[in-house]
Amino acid sequence: MRWLVGLFLLASPAAAVTCQNIEYLGTSYTTCEVRAGEDLQLFLRDDDGDILGRFSTIENDTGRTLAFAMNAGMYHEDRDPVGHYIEDGVQESRVISSDGPGNFGLLPNGIFCIADTLQVFETFDYLDRQPDCTYAVQSGPMLVIDGALHPRFLADGTSKFIRNGVGTSSDGTRAVFAISNDAVNFHDFGALFRDHLALPNALYFDGKVSRLYAPALNRSDFGWQLGPIVGVLN
Template identity: 75%
Template sequence: MRGLWLLCLLATPAAAVTCEDLDHLGASYTVCEVTADEDLQLFLRDDAGAILGSFSAVEADTGRDLAFAMNAGMYHDDRAPVGHYIEDSEVEMRVIATAGPGNFGLLPNGVFCIGDHLRVYETRDYQAKAPTCTHATQSGPMLVIDGALHPRFIKDSDSRFIRNGVGTSADGTRAVFAISNEAVNFHDFATLFRDRLALPDALFFDGKISRLHAPQLNRSDFGWQLGPIVGVLE
């Protein structure tokens, strides 16, 4: 019997994503961890070039279920990405390295790279290292840079919104995606990645429109149509 139990255990596939709810500094968050060996991708357009815009549209377009997904970077009114964007090794948008208006232009900003590793790079470091990314999305500001918080964050700021982002481990084997379940400021959101999740680099994706698809938590947020989406296909 014991041998049969071990055989069944070995035959059971590991979960592609692990999601959980947690509290940090008195606020609620949902975090989902993905490893580099999972089928993590970015999704923007269908084969005809039309913006997908929703989690259900990604599933319909790929013919596969999503184990996890969230919005993955800022976009224009036509839902084209504001910054650098690569999907399936095809570059849609170049790197934007100059300061500008809004959160995206609050330098330093950064790039989330999906390749043989998962890594958040500060934008100019990304340009200097030129890593090979099968998928990449640029957003801003950086939340954590080599263990330090973005220098412009204010601890007691009253600028509070629902926010989401991603942090990566130092060895590039893990990415942890987080969304706040209530309005938080940049400082507290950044310390979630640095102090609670112990991740050296993290990048803000967006606020207000932030949404999560986490079937294992029976959660799939809906609302406005999205631009870039990051997700793991079953």
């Protein structure tokens, strides 16, 4: 499905999120930009330990509305995170630094950290720095590392899926979340963050299961239950 190119601003002043539909290199995307200091969180379980799994369940559980949300990282069949996960300062799963099968193990992978600033770290850089993240989720591969595309990406790569991920500005004041509305390869998806959005670090969240909630665009993707979700609460 192709989305009309346009710019839409969220009406609520309580959540400074800007979502828009864009086109880059012939592919349609939706991006949502969040500023540091907004109520950006990761969501996995309710107070009983049950997986939330849906955007509507988060709203029901918190009693608040979401200004924006998307799936955030890979998960197992039981929807537990594949790698490192911190929610509200509590670590649920450790960092995985070894390579392995699948996209997650295609090193370098990385970690999205929500604190006073918003940062995507390459995993070994994260381990060296030990940032104090209020929320963190590990995924992979990295799309952009210090301004360079992942070394394994091919410009003519034939593996194309609906993909989503996040990139952060060098000063940590902005995070831009993006989802492709057309199938795209890793190279072009990484180029979106590096060349079009001008973000020096970006992390892949997932493909195939990519979902976005953007009420300002009248968009609420549905499908199977999700694992970790990132979103801004009004």
